[in-house]
Amino acid sequence: MKAALYRGAGKAAEVLHVEEVGRPEPGPGEVLVRVYASGVNPTDYKARSGAVPRPIDDFQIPHHDGAGVIEAVGSGVDPGRVGQRVWLYLAAADRRWGTAAEWTAVPERHAVPLPDGVSFEVGASLGVPAMTAHYCLFCDGPVTGQTILVAGGAGAVGHFAIELAKRAGARVVTTVSSSEKAALAEKAGADLVVNYRLPDAVDQVKAFGPIDRVAEVALGANLKLDLAVVKPLATIVTYAAEAADPVLPVRACMSANVTLRFVLLYGMPAAALEQAAADITTALAAGDRIGLPVHKFPLSDIAAAHEAAESGAVGKVIVTP
Numbered sequence: 001m002k003a004a005l006y007r008g009a010g011k012a013a014e015v016l017h018v019e020e021v022g023r024p025e026p027g028p029g030e031v032l033v034r035v036y037a038s039g040v041n042p043t044d045y046k047a048r049s050g051a052v053p054r055p056i057d058d059f060q061i062p063h064h065d066g067a068g069v070i071e072a073v074g075s076g077v078d079p080g081r082v083g084q085r086v087w088l089y090l091a092a093a094d095r096r097w098g099t100a101a102e103w104t105a106v107p108e109r110h111a112v113p114l115p116d117g118v119s120f121e122v123g124a125s126l127g128v129p130a131m132t133a134h135y136c137l138f139c140d141g142p143v144t145g146q147t148i149l150v151a152g153g154a155g156a157v158g159h160f161a162i163e164l165a166k167r168a169g170a171r172v173v174t175t176v177s178s179s180e181k182a183a184l185a186e187k188a189g190a191d192l193v194v195n196y197r198l199p200d201a202v203d204q205v206k207a208f209g210p211i212d213r214v215a216e217v218a219l220g221a222n223l224k225l226d227l228a229v230v231k232p233l234a235t236i237v238t239y240a241a242e243a244a245d246p247v248l249p250v251r252a253c254m255s256a257n258v259t260l261r262f263v264l265l266y267g268m269p270a271a272a273l274e275q276a277a278a279d280i281t282t283a284l285a286a287g288d289r290i291g292l293p294v295h296k297f298p299l300s301d302i303a304a305a306h307e308a309a310e311s312g313a314v315g316k317v318i319v320t321p
C-alpha cells in the first residue's frame with residue numbers, strides 16, 4: 001500500500017515520504033480499514049518534528065484521526081463489521097499504523113461507526129480534538145445549566161467544546177482573535193463571542209455571567225482573564241502547553257478557590273474515551289456538523305499538509321490517501 005511515513009524526526013519536507021509498504025494485518029481484536037480521509041493534528045506534527053518525541057519502530061505512519069471503511073476483521077471481532085463506515089481515533093498511539101496511508105489496522109473500539117450522510121472528511125476531523133474537548137467538559141460530570149468559557153473557539157478543540165457544551169445544555173462564551181474566527185465560533189453555536197484582544201474582553205465575559213468551567217488553550221496568556229471571570233470553586237481545564245510554562249499566581253488562584261485541571265488525550269481512561277466516542281457519534285447522527293473549513297491534500301502532498309497545519313491553518317487539514 002502507499003503510505004506517508006517518517007523514519008526519524010525532523011522538518012516535514014525532510015523526513016516525510018510516500019512509500020510502498022506492506023499492508024497491516026488486523027490482529028486479534030483489530031479491524032483493517034481502507035482510509036479515505038486522514039486528519040492532521042498538532043500532536044501529529046509535534047511527534048514528527050521531535051518537539052514532543054515519540055519512539056519510532058522502524059517507521060512511523062503519522063496521524064491518529066481518520067475515516068474509512070472496514071475491509072477485514074481480526075479474531076474476536078464480529079465479521080458483520082466488514083463494510084461498516086467508521087471514524088478512527090488514536091490510530092497511531094504506540095503503533096506505527098497511523099491513518100496517512102491507504103489502509104490502517106486499529107483496535108476495533110477505535111473504529112467508531114460513522115453515521116449515514118456524514119462525510120469521511122468530517123469523520124477524520126473528530127478524534128483528537130472532539131475527544132479532548134469532551135473530556136475537558138465532562139471529566140468532572142455533567143455541565144447542564146453551567147456557564148462555560150471556551151478559550152479559542154475557532155480552534156479545532158475549541159470548536160468541538162462549543163458544540164458539545166451547547167448540546168449538553170450549557171451557556172457558552174468563547175474568545176477569538178479576529179472577526180473571521182468570530183464567525184466560525186458563532187457557527188459552532190457559541191452564545192457570545194468575544195475578541196480577546198479588545199481592552200474590554202474581561203468586562204464582556206463578566207457581563208455574560210460568572211463562569212463555572214473554562215476549557216483553556218493558553219493558560220499563561222489567559223489565566224488573568226480566567227481568574228477575573230470565574231465564580232468561586234470554578235474549574236479551569238488546560239489542554240495545551242504554551243512555548244513557556246506560566247508562573248502561577250498562587251494567591252490569586254487561592255482567592256478564587258479555583259481548581260486547575262490538566263488533560264491529555266493519551267491518558268484518558270478507556271471508559272471516558274468510549275463515552276466520548278458514543279456522545280460524539282450521537283451528535284453527528286443528530287445532525288451536528290463540524291463547521292470549520294477543511295483544507296484537503298493528496299497523500300503525495302503530505303509534507304505540504306503538515307506545513308499548512310503547523311503554520312496555523314484555520315480549520316482542519318485533511319489528507320486523502
Ligand SMILES: NC(=O)c1ccc[n+]([C@@H]2O[C@H](COP(=O)([O-])OP(=O)(O)OC[C@H]3O[C@@H](n4cnc5c(N)ncnc54)[C@H](OP(=O)(O)O)[C@@H]3O)[C@@H](O)[C@H]2O)c1
Pocket residue numbers: 041042043128129132151152153154155156157158175176177178181196217218221222238239240241263264265266312313315
Ligand atoms: N491535551 C491534549 O490531549 C490535546 C488534544 C488536542 C490538542 N491539544 C493541543 O491544543 C492546542 C490546540 O489544538 P487545536 O487542534 O485546537 O489547534 P488549532 O485548531 O490550531 O486551534 C488553536 C486555537 O487556539 C487559539 N489561541 C491561541 N492563543 C490563544 C489565546 N491566548 N487565547 C485564546 N485563544 C488562543 C488560536 O486562535 P488565535 O491564534 O487566533 O487566538 C486557535 O484558534 C495545540 O497546542 C495542541 O497540541 C492538546
